[in-house]
Amino acid sequence: MQFTLASLLAAAALASANSITFVSQDNTDRTVYFTSNPGSEELPSVTVPAGSTQKVEFPYGWAGNYYSVSAGADNVPGMLGEVNFNAWGDLNFFDVSAIVNPADHDGVQEIYPAGSKQPVSGCGLFPCNNAYYNPDDVQTKSTTEPDLITTLGRASDLDSRDLHKADEMPTFKRDFVVKKWVN
Structure with a gap:
């Protein structure tokens, strides 16, 4: 079997693929809109039907944010999901941001x-710390x-995971993540 450089690079890219699976917890159809940071590939919006999941693949090193809009609602950014894949130390950084619209609880x-x-x-259940x-x-x-x-x-029946207990994983100030990756 002969491997070419292109096939090895393609295999490496597949092995390092990143993804987010969007999980609808209620009976509302939503569209997820992506805003890429400068230098990251633009991504098309995706529809997440009520009560279903939608997996989205992200390019290596993609950084940006996303928000969802309920079917029939105006396209106004709400609660943001923010990610920076393959950043410092090849870690994936993420957070939920209420800065733009803390009233978006859906x-x-x-x-x-x-x-x-x-x-x-x-x-x-918002608000939380x-x-x-x-x-x-x-x-x-x-x-x-x-x-x-x-x-x-909103989940109608939150599962038993205690997601809100203090994590043993470190948290980072936004400046740490942003300043380390600005070229």
Whole structure:
């Protein structure tokens, strides 16, 4: 079997793929809109039907944010999910930000790694102390896991995970994440 450089690079890219699975927790259809940071690829919006999941693949090193809009509502940014894949130390940084619209309690709720389910950013019920409300809050989480989960909408029956206990994983100030990666 002969391997070419292109096939090895393609295999490496697949192995390092990142993803977010959007999980609808209620009976509302939503569209998720992405805003890429400068230098990151633009991504098209995706529809997440009520009560279902939608997995989105992200390019290596993608950084930006996203928000969801309920079917029939105006396209106005609400609670933001913010990610920076393959950043410092090849870690994936993420957080839920209420800075733009803290009154949005029906959009992005929580973000967490798909495998370990810890650490968690955001809340099952807002407000909580596990999201960004001010630019200097220390709330950014990190993981080595390439696959994240983002919950959308209010869960009618929150599961038994104690997502709001103090994490043993470190949190980072926004300045740490942003300043380290500005070229």
